[in-house]
Amino acid sequence: MDKQYGLIAKFDTPADIMHAAEKVRDAGFKKWDVITPFPLHGLDSAMGLKRSVVGRFTIVGGTFGLTAGMLMIWFTGGSELSLPFMEGYKLIVGGKPYFSPQFAFPVAYEMTILFSAFASIGGMFILNKLPRHHHPVLKYKDVRASSDDKFFLYIENEDPQFDDEKTRAFLNDLEPVEVGELEE
Amino acid sequence: MSADFSPNPKKWLLIGAAGLAVSLIGFFVDTQIAAWSYLIGLIFITSIAVGMLFLVMIHHIFDAQWSVIARRQAEHYISALPYLGILFVPLFALTYLGGDQGILWLWMDQGALAPGGHGTVATDILYQKKTWWLSETFFWVRAAFCFSVWSYFAWAFRRNSFAQDEDGEAKHTFSSRKHAAIGLILVAFTWTAAAFDWIMSLEYHWYSTMFGVWIFASAMRASLAVMLLTCAHLVAKGPLKGIFNTKHLHDVATLAFAFTVFWAYITFSQYFLIWNANLPEETFWYNDREQGLWWPISMMLIFGYFLFPFLYMLQFPLKVNYKSMTFMACWLLSMNLLDGYFNILPSLKDADGMSFQLFSDWTNIIWYISGVVGAGGILLWAYWTSFLKTKIIPIRDPRIQECLNHNH
Numbered sequence: 042m043d044k045q046y047g048l049i050a051k052f053d054t055p056a057d058i059m060h061a062a063e064k065v066r067d068a069g070f071k072k073w074d075v076i077t078p079f080p081l082h083g084l085d086s087a088m089g090l091k092r093s094v095v096g097r098f099t100i101v102g103g104t105f106g107l108t109a110g111m112l113m114i115w116f117t118g119g120s121e122l123s124l125p126f127m128e129g130y131k132l133i134v135g136g137k138p139y140f141s142p143q144f145a146f147p148v149a150y151e152m153t154i155l156f157s158a159f160a161s162i163g164g165m166f167i168l169n170k171l172p173r174h175h176h177p178v179l180k181y182k183d184v185r186a187s188s189d190d191k192f193f194l195y196i197e198n199e200d201p202q203f204d205d206e207k208t209r210a211f212l213n214d215l216e217p218v219e220v221g222e223l224e225e
Numbered sequence: 226m227s228a229d230f231s232p233n234p235k236k237w238l239l240i241g242a243a244g245l246a247v248s249l250i251g252f253f254v255d256t257q258i259a260a261w262s263y264l265i266g267l268i269f270i271t272s273i274a275v276g277m278l279f280l281v282m283i284h285h286i287f288d289a290q291w292s293v294i295a296r297r298q299a300e301h302y303i304s305a306l307p308y309l310g311i312l313f314v315p316l317f318a319l320t321y322l323g324g325d326q327g328i329l330w331l332w333m334d335q336g337a338l339a340p341g342g343h344g345t346v347a348t349d350i351l352y353q354k355k356t357w358w359l360s361e362t363f364f365w366v367r368a369a370f371c372f373s374v375w376s377y378f379a380w381a382f383r384r385n386s387f388a389q390d391e392d393g394e395a396k397h398t399f400s401s402r403k404h405a406a407i408g409l410i411l412v413a414f415t416w417t418a419a420a421f422d423w424i425m426s427l428e429y430h431w432y433s434t435m436f437g438v439w440i441f442a443s444a445m446r447a448s449l450a451v452m453l454l455t456c457a458h459l460v461a462k463g464p465l466k467g468i469f470n471t472k473h474l475h476d477v478a479t480l481a482f483a484f485t486v487f488w489a490y491i492t493f494s495q496y497f498l499i500w501n502a503n504l505p506e507e508t509f510w511y512n513d514r515e516q517g518l519w520w521p522i523s524m525m526l527i528f529g530y531f532l533f534p535f536l537y538m539l540q541f542p543l544k545v546n547y548k549s550m551t552f553m554a555c556w557l558l559s560m561n562l563l564d565g566y567f568n569i570l571p572s573l574k575d576a577d578g579m580s581f582q583l584f585s586d587w588t589n590i591i592w593y594i595s596g597v598v599g600a601g602g603i604l605l606w607a608y609w610t611s612f613l614k615t616k617i618i619p620i621r622d623p624r625i626q627e628c629l630n631h632n633h
Contacts, residue, residue: 086633092541100539135501143500146493 102160110149241602247595266596276448305607310372393621435495
């Protein structure tokens with residue numbers, strides 16, 4: 042047998058998994074997760090999850106996009122700066138000043154949105170540790186039921202509180218259908 | 226409901242009457258400024274009521290769940306629309322009995338000197354091309370029509386909602402949904418027409434295709450701010466405690482945030498098109514608003530009415546907190562009023578064609594305040610009168626259970 046990854050418990054109903062998640066949360070486990078076939082409202086708080094920090098990535102991306110858009114318009118049309126392979130070239134467009142913020146704003150605004158979206162997607166990948174092609178749960182014999190009508194909860198070996206016997210007993214106390222082992 | 230909560234509509238009627246009385250004195254003492262202040266106050270309060278009407282219709286057209294409780298508050302506010310229509314009559318009286326027919330809308334005085342040295346209004350080519358719309362009879366008929374349309378829909382939604390409290394019939398919901406489908410179109414057209422007539426025609430030379438959308442955004446922002454204040458007040462005082470929760474608050478706040486961005490988008494688009502095209506009959510409008518104190522006020526609108534609320538409401542914790550949203554709602558309302566002054570008051574020109582300055586004379590502040598307090602008192606009087614007559618929430622609405630269960 043491969044190295045143990047964690048312990049998994051199977052439940053029949055959303056209510057069961059909700060109560061189980063609350064107990065695991067209150068027991069203070071850190072490295073654990075719940076797998077459900079569909080989104081369950083209120084599971085976030087039952088698991089004690091905090092709000093996602095992906096918004097921090099978004100604001101950084103957005104600010105960068107706004108600044109980059111403004112600088113790009115200023116550099117190409119309003120400056121004579123020399124950069125490697127590029128040179129600013131002052132150009133009059135529509136009788137307007139070489140550079141004005143209102144002129145650059147539509148582009149800078151679109152860049153804000155574009156880079157906000159990039160940063161959000163990128164941030165989501167980083168926070169979820171994606172891309173990831175395999176997960177030990179996928180090896181579990183009954184995992185297909187998790188996309189049908191069963192609900193799973195697993196606790197990893199790496200959790201500081203993890204102890205094979207105690208955690209197994211703890212999971213059994215949650216009254217699941219069954220408790221199984223996950224392999225690395 | 227807690228026992229010590231006893232709102233008094235009469236108090237608001239008295240406050241409103243006092244404001245109207247001060248405005249009336251102003252009509253004799255300082256006719257023009259008092260009349261313009263009254264117009265600004267009336268448009269500000271009407272925009273709140275019309276925004277509430279939009280909220281009710283948007284709720285019905287989407288068959289929304291979460292907003293059932295909030296909708297009831299909007300239904301109270303829209304009861305003020307007929308009264309606001311009555312408050313429009315003094316403007317008619319001022320125009321024809323005040324001795325100067327162009328006191329508010331210059332084009333109504335055909336003999337007045339047109340701005341920009343084009344002779345009189347009657348010989349002004351820019352007026353002649355618009356006479357089909359800017360005719361006095363048509364103008365007053367339009368105003369009456371606008372208020373009639375708003376009052377009719379206000380009456381229909383209120384009737385359906387309150388009748389459902391009694392019998393619980395689903396037909397009222399269907400009736401409201403049909404009304405909303407037609408009403409959204411009609412109210413959008415009439416509210417745009419009102420913006421053209423009451424605000425844009427103050428300076429009839431000007432063109433802007435964005436203005437109707439701008440006033441829609443403005444009305445939504447004002448009404449959502451009032452909605453936030455109302456719900457926060459009712460939660461604090463007891464009636465909605467435990468019913469209206471932080472998820473509802475978050476949703477209303479998110480709408481206020483969305484319309485912050487929408488308002489900025491529209492306002493910038495209007496400015497940008499005019500700035501880019503650079504046509505004299507459009508740019509003068511912004512040039513006037515860069516003179517004197519209007520320039521810092523325009524900067525205040527960019528940073529205070531867009532950037533600050535945007536960054537503030539971008540943050541989740543501030544949107545689920547009653548105190549922080551009460552502060553933001555008050556801020557938004559004052560900025561909305563400032564935006565109203567910015568759009569309307571510079572259209573008032575002196576003999577040299579210079580724009581009127583906000584604080585050119587400190588006594589004007591009396592008329593500014595009385596204009597808003599007069600119509601505002603009437604709005605709150607109508608709200609509390611309706612509030613006391615009906616159920617606090619629509620208890621038999623088909624969506625009420627989903628709304629009550631709405632949570633984070």
